[in-house]
Amino acid sequence: MIVKADVETSYAVLVADTMNEDGLLPLIKNENIEVVQGKPNEVDDLSRFSALLVRSATQVDASLLEQMPELKIVARAGVGIDNIDLDAATKHGVIVINAPDGNTISTTEHTFAMMMALVRNIPQAYSSLKNHEWNRKAFQGTELRGKTLGIIGLGRIGTELANRAAAFQMNTAVFDPFLTAERAQKIGVKLLKLEELLQTADIITVHTPLTKETEDLLGKENLAKTKPGVFILNCARGGIVNEAALKEALDSGHVAGAALDVFEHEPADNYNLIDMPQVIATPHIAASTLEAQESVAVQVAEEVIQVLNGAPAPHSINLPAISEELYEKIRPYYELTSTMGYFVSQCVKSAVQHIDVSFSGAIAHEETTVLSRSFMAGFLSPRIAAPVNVVNAGVIAEERGITYSQAHTSESYGYANLVEAHISGDNGDFIVQGTYIDAYGPRIIKINEFNVDLIPTGHLIYIRHSDQPGVIGKMGQLLGRHDVNIAKMQVGRKEEGGEAIMMLAVDKEVSDSVINDLTAVEEIHAADAIEFHK
Numbered sequence: 214m215i216v217k218a219d220v221e222t223s224y225a226v227l228v229a230d231t232m233n234e235d236g237l238l239p240l241i242k243n244e245n246i247e248v249v250q251g252k253p254n255e256v257d258d259l260s261r262f263s264a265l266l267v268r269s270a271t272q273v274d275a276s277l278l279e280q281m282p283e284l285k286i287v288a289r290a291g292v293g294i295d296n297i298d299l300d301a302a303t304k305h306g307v308i309v310i311n312a313p314d315g316n317t318i319s320t321t322e323h324t325f326a327m328m329m330a331l332v333r334n335i336p337q338a339y340s341s342l343k344n345h346e347w348n349r350k351a352f353q354g355t356e357l358r359g360k361t362l363g364i365i366g367l368g369r370i371g372t373e374l375a376n377r378a379a380a381f382q383m384n385t386a387v388f389d390p391f392l393t394a395e396r397a398q399k400i401g402v403k404l405l406k407l408e409e410l411l412q413t414a415d416i417i418t419v420h421t422p423l424t425k426e427t428e429d430l431l432g433k434e435n436l437a438k439t440k441p442g443v444f445i446l447n448c449a450r451g452g453i454v455n456e457a458a459l460k461e462a463l464d465s466g467h468v469a470g471a472a473l474d475v476f477e478h479e480p481a482d483n484y485n486l487i488d489m490p491q492v493i494a495t496p497h498i499a500a501s502t503l504e505a506q507e508s509v510a511v512q513v514a515e516e517v518i519q520v521l522n523g524a525p526a527p528h529s530i531n532l533p534a535i536s537e538e539l540y541e542k543i544r545p546y547y548e549l550t551s552t553m554g555y556f557v558s559q560c561v562k563s564a565v566q567h568i569d570v571s572f573s574g575a576i577a578h579e580e581t582t583v584l585s586r587s588f589m590a591g592f593l594s595p596r597i598a599a600p601v602n603v604v605n606a607g608v609i610a611e612e613r614g615i616t617y618s619q620a621h622t623s624e625s626y627g628y629a630n631l632v633e634a635h636i637s638g639d640n641g642d643f644i645v646q647g648t649y650i651d652a653y654g655p656r657i658i659k660i661n662e663f664n665v666d667l668i669p670t671g672h673l674i675y676i677r678h679s680d681q682p683g684v685i686g687k688m689g690q691l692l693g694r695h696d697v698n699i700a701k702m703q704v705g706r707k708e709e710g711g712e713a714i715m716m717l718a719v720d721k722e723v724s725d726s727v728i729n730d731l732t733a734v735e736e737i738h739a740a741d742a743i744e745f746h747k
């Protein structure tokens with residue numbers, strides 16, 4: 214179904230899973246955006262989409278990403294991103310975002326509802342009465358008050374659940390290896406080792422992501438360590454509780470009952486488990502409330518627009534998250550760092566092993582990870598065919614054996630802000646410094662030991678030569694013969710008669726034959742044509 218089309222648009226956005234249409238209004242109302250709704254395999258031309266919006270149903274894998282070369286962002290309207298191949302997205306330079314808290318309360322409330330329904334046999338009693346039976350004895354339940362709720366994973370949902378459990382006078386025990394004792398104390402829960410939680414909890418509920426560590430966390434071995442008569446809940450991700458092991462533990466009576474909203478395979482087909490009378494189950498609907506769906510849709514719709522407009526994504530999974538406020542502060546340095554990287558890459562033609570980018574002055578007080586990545590993206594882009602951006606720069610550098618680091622220093626040599634990059638490669642070290650001047654924009658101010666004042670735009674010839682009389686004249690004549698007009702010229706030297714550099718801003722792209730003729734001049738040691746992308 215096409216929500217809005219046939220308009221002059223700059224971007225096409227594909228909404229691949231069912232989403233709240235009110236929540237999508239920011240996208241639908243945006244005149245520069247065409248919103249198309251449909252499964253990727255039902256859409257004619259995937260190559261034109263700049264953004265892809267999904268929930269948990271659509272698999273965003275490498276082959277789908279390959280069919281979408283224009284894609285800038287995959288937005289998950291929800292929390293779990295296990296249906297998205299994050300590595301493949303990162304390699305393709307595609308930002309992945311989610312809406313991490315829009316459905317927290319709905320999922321918490323659903324988990325709590327499942328827990329109450331489970332211990333009081335509500336679904337079973339309901340079915341029985343609907344079958345016109347009046348069986349009061351069969352459905353005796355258990356009180357929650359005084360019972361120990363074992364929460365595995367005390368993140369957003371786990372924490373909200375703990376708050377609600379307290380209101381029900383439950384004791385809450387938690388296993389979460391990333392949770393500090395102080396935070397556990399503040400929330401009012403008892404932080405335990407996994408073994409201890411398994412041995413003491415009357416009800417165990419999992420609220421972790423599905424990772425290598427959490428897959429089968431409640432498998433045969435750990436289920437055997439739980440208290441006889443324990444209740445198990447999984448409203449997080451299928452696979453955290455092993456379904457075969459759970460079935461066995463329910464068959465034996467060791468586990469009294471289970472409540473499941475998520476399954477190893479979805480749509481769920483494990484009816485051996487689902488059909489058991491001690492199992493209550495819902496079809497992955499914990500986040501399916503009007504409020505949650507509107508909230509996650511609005512969150513991703515607004516962030517997609519931001520990203521398409523060139524702003525960073527605060528909820529990016531594969532980029533350091535930066536707020537809009539920080540973005541405004543560091544925006545000028547994006548251009549500076551990427552331009553510096555692009556410049557250096559053309560100066561240092563050899564293989565490079567390590568790049569260190571250091572920041573001083575005002576910028577040193579900010580989060581600069583995105584800026585060092587922007588330097589790397591600028592550095593890599595003249596060297597490789599595929600598009601490089603701040604998302605994939607780290608991965609691409611690693612693939613090419615280039616390590617990089619960043620530092621914040623206090624020495625800004627009187628500049629309001631200063632970026633220095635130190636490049637170590639096969640041809641030795643290369644150092645470049647740059648600054649951003651509010652009234653003028655980016656400037657390159659030092660190349661190795663030479664002070665310069667270079668406006669990084671247009672076409673440039675970078676010459677290393679002996680500081681001798683007549684070199685400039687020879688070079689001027691040579692460029693004249695090639696019809697290359699010099700717009701600006703800067704020279705720098707350490708000492709009279711020593712090594713010197715010359716920077717010539719010229720009016721057109723410099724051909725190889727110009728460079729060859731320049732390097733044939735006796736006093737010229739090296740010459741490079743440099744192009745700035747802006």
Ligand SMILES: NC(=O)c1ccc[n+]([C@@H]2O[C@H](COP(=O)([O-])OP(=O)(O)OC[C@H]3O[C@@H](n4cnc5c(N)ncnc54)[C@H](O)[C@@H]3O)[C@@H](O)[C@H]2O)c1
Pocket residue numbers: 292293294313316317320365366367368369370371388389390391392420421422423424426427448449450474475497498499500501
């Ligand atoms: N059923 C649904 O519709 C639904 C809706 C929303 C979220 N979810 C799922 O619920 C889960 C939790 O969501 P959240 O928003 O609370 O996430 P969160 O990131 O806020 O919390 C996850 C917690 O798990 C902990 N954790 C990570 N690895 C762990 C491990 N090995 N052992 C123990 N703890 C570990 C983390 O420290 C963190 O505190 C996710 O899997 C999410 O996909 C499901």
Ligand SMILES: O=C(O)[C@H](O)COP(=O)(O)O
Pocket residue numbers: 268269270290291292293294316449497498500501
């Ligand atoms: O991770 C989530 O946000 C939940 O599992 C919800 O998934 P859904 O958007 O497919 O309902």
